[in-house]
Amino acid sequence: AAKEAGKDTYAVYDAHSETQDGARILLENDLRKSLERRELQLFYQPQVSLFPTRRIGAEALLRWHRGQSEWISPGDFIPLAEETGLILQIGEWVIREACRQGKQWIDAGYEPFIMAVNLSPRQFRQSGLVDLIRSILHETGYPPEYLELEITEGMTLDVESASGKMRQLRDLGVQISIDDFGTGYSSLNYLKRLPISRLKVDRSFVRDIETDLGDRDIVKAIIAMAHNLKITVIAEGVENEDQLAFLEANGCDEIQGYLFGRPVPPDEFERGMTVQGTGGRHS
Ligand code: C2E
Ligand code: MG
Ligand code: MG
Ligand code: MG
Numbered sequence: 001a002a003k004e005a006g007k008d009t010y011a012v013y014d015a016h017s018e019t020q021d022g023a024r025i026l027l028e029n030d031l032r033k034s035l036e037r038r039e040l041q042l043f044y045q046p047q048v049s050l051f052p053t054r055r056i057g058a059e060a061l062l063r064w065h066r067g068q069s070e071w072i073s074p075g076d077f078i079p080l081a082e083e084t085g086l087i088l089q090i091g092e093w094v095i096r097e098a099c100r101q102g103k104q105w106i107d108a109g110y111e112p113f114i115m116a117v118n119l120s121p122r123q124f125r126q127s128g129l130v131d132l133i134r135s136i137l138h139e140t141g142y143p144p145e146y147l148e149l150e151i152t153e154g155m156t157l158d159v160e161s162a163s164g165k166m167r168q169l170r171d172l173g174v175q176i177s178i179d180d181f182g183t184g185y186s187s188l189n190y191l192k193r194l195p196i197s198r199l200k201v202d203r204s205f206v207r208d209i210e211t212d213l214g215d216r217d218i219v220k221a222i223i224a225m226a227h228n229l230k231i232t233v234i235a236e237g238v239e240n241e242d243q244l245a246f247l248e249a250n251g252c253d254e255i256q257g258y259l260f261g262r263p264v265p266p267d268e269f270e271r272g273m274t275v276q277g278t279g280g281r282h283s
Pocket of ligand 3: 179180
């Protein structure tokens with residue numbers, strides 16, 4: 001693991017900001033200790049189907065409570081974790097914690113749902129990834145078909161090796177989705193060669209969907225293309241009814257966004273869940 005971690009770490013010297021370097025080193029040191037200090041936590045954001053409207057999944061999103069008070073969002077530490085290789089340890093914790101929590105909810109009698117976990121590029125390239133996920137599934141008893149790994153378009157540029165790895169993961173029974181779709185370089189031809197079950201339309205296309213004709217066309221095209229390939233489409237970042245109406249009218253299958261719920265800690269997420277067989281909220 002140490003070898004893997006050091007593989008593509010670059011020492012970056014930023015001449016104009018000595019203090020920034022200092023802050024970065026402190027951040028890195030604290031991040032290194034975040035696991036043993038139990039400062040990492042997963043929040044869960046609901047994913048909802050539209051036809052019919054039902055909660056069908058959750059995305060696990062990492063949060064770091066640095067020290068006593070500071071709260072750091074993943075956008076501010078995932079890149080550093082990726083650069084330093086710490087992402088391998090952190091990412092392993094994320095997958096295990098999501099599966100552990102998911103199993104706990106199933107055992108409590110809640111209807112199983114898709115648990116989506118983000119993989120970073122380095123994690124996806126990690127040679128032991130398939131074995132790691134196999135052993136986490138075994139260890140936690142989480143049903144593989146309810147685990148979804150989110151990867152981004154950039155990780156699949158080498159279609160040959162990416163699709164090989166994805167197939168190995170699919171053989172474990174897990175699902176794979178493409179996150180932030182539309183921001184990369186994907187073509188129809190390329191998607192056809194990847195064993196993916198869902199496309200997540202990037203938030204940037206949803207944001208101005210009410211006014212931006214270009215974004216509207218892109219989203220319509222993505223939905224049509226995905227449906228041709230029998231891939232489910234979920235739109236990210238849906239915040240209001242007008243965005244929802246457009247997506248609904250154009251056949252988008254699923255929605256994730258503040259309109260249906262923000263990422264929340266597990267206890268809060270649990271309050272919105274349904275008990276098996278009831279089809280409605282248990283109270
Ligand atoms: P992402 O995977 O695209 O996750 C969706 C992000 O959009 C989340 O930000 C979520 O809170 C935010 N979001 C959801 N709905 C809305 C909405 O309606 N409006 C707006 N404005 N934002 C919305 P978050 O939690 O800050 O995560 C940011 C990114 O950090 C994630 O983007 C993902 O790339 C990365 N990340 C988060 N957790 C992990 C993790 O465990 N491992 C790895 N490798 N990356 C992670
Ligand atoms: Mg994601
Ligand atoms: Mg995304
Ligand atoms: Mg992302």
